[in-house]
Amino acid sequence: MNIYWQELKMSVRTMISWTLGMLLTLLFFMFMFTAVAKDVAIINQIMTKFPPELVRALGLSSLDLSTVLGFYGYVFMFILLVAAVYALKSGISALSEEIRAKTADFLVSKPISRTTIVTAKIMSVVTLVVLQIIIYIGGAFVIIQITANQYFHKPTFLLINLSLFFVELFFVGLGLLLSVIINKIKTVLPIALGIVFGFWILQMLNQSLADHTLAYFTPFAYFDIAKIIETGSYENVYLFSDVVLILVFTVLTYIIYQRKDMPSV
């Protein structure tokens, strides 16, 4: 329990800064919405004449940028990237920060099982992610209300933002697994940035190709915003694989951490 509170105390400030970053980015882009919204009718008219391959190739799918949700969906991609980097960074640091700070042997020699340690750390990271999402959704709601004077479908808005939860958990799990597999992690940020970029590029490639088998390899494809707006729900196949992967990552983390040698120098 101590570990949980200690981790929370140590990491809550970075969580706040990252969440603020996400909200500021949103605010920034929503100012642009007023510029785009002016030409609502024209955009709609033109988009209907586009051949489907072009729309797909441009990565626009069926996102209608003139509506609040459509534009938000586009901006949300960037927010998701930032959130993913934060989640991956948190996941990787949870267990590897001890090794970097040379406190690993201290912690592990305490009379508590390694499972307890991992659980406490995972719980603290998940708590912070949940807090972040709550703060973000609240802030995003306020920002959208202020900058866009239009009606938008609130349940769908909520659903889009909740996909943050599933994507972030994926990256937390991945980060945890990476931190126990890789022996020496010197700086977390470049690795986190690189991996998230990689997944993002996979998603762009996935969007422009006709068949979507690549979608299983990149968490960004699991919650396609256009589809959420269209159908008002998630695609169950992807939701399922996301959850399965998170569980697999977590279980593997526990198992590997149990046997891991802690570098103490």
Next chain:
Amino acid sequence: MNIVLRELRANLKSLIIWSVSMVLLIAMGMVKYSGIAAVGQEANELLNQLPEAMKSILGMNYLDLTSISGYYGMFFLYFLLLGGTHAVMLGATIISKEERDKTADFLFVKPIVRSKVITAKLIAVLINLAIVNLVTLLASVFFVAMYNKGEPINDQINYLMISLFILQIIFASIGAGISGLAKNTKKATSWATTLFLITFLLSMAIEIYNKIDFLKYLTPFKYFPTVEVMKGSFDPFFLLLAAVIVIGFTVLTYITFQKRDLYI
């Protein structure tokens, strides 16, 4: 000299990963192009009718996406992003990593002036940037030729690579300067990355909302606009500004490290 070679060897793995990423990026971009090119000219006319703001978001303001040079010009932004990130990371960590890896007290007690150490490391950074740039150039030429159905655009690619190199140097020097001011590697990389992202967002904002064009002096992404560069025209004012920034931050790096108490 030793230091330069040693740094090159130490960075080799990271260099290879980044270079491969650049190659994958251009490969993927060209695959995407084959999808767009297939659609043809009428699509282009339709695209042109979109309102300005919409076009800026898609990054296709003045470029014809169905032609290879237009598409490559639009796609070049991703090179700037990836190359810029690499450059800023490299600059921020090259000197502060000695303190992170606890090798600072070994390196700096050697009978060599601190400024010589910094010079050697910066030269290593320059070589790394040049290699990444060269790899991007060769990969671009290769993949573009593979998917190009029109005339070769090698000249334009060359010019764009030059602008990429200038931006890499700018960001690397900014990263090095920031690392001189920051107390440890973690802070240095976060500040440097944040600054980088802010300049990028600013450049996007200026694209969408022209009225804040005067802010373009604050973001290196706007110094050498793709459209101009592809014609071979580099605005001399911005070349000068770039030089000032690079020299300024490099001098900052030297000054801060000369006087600084090293954290061992």
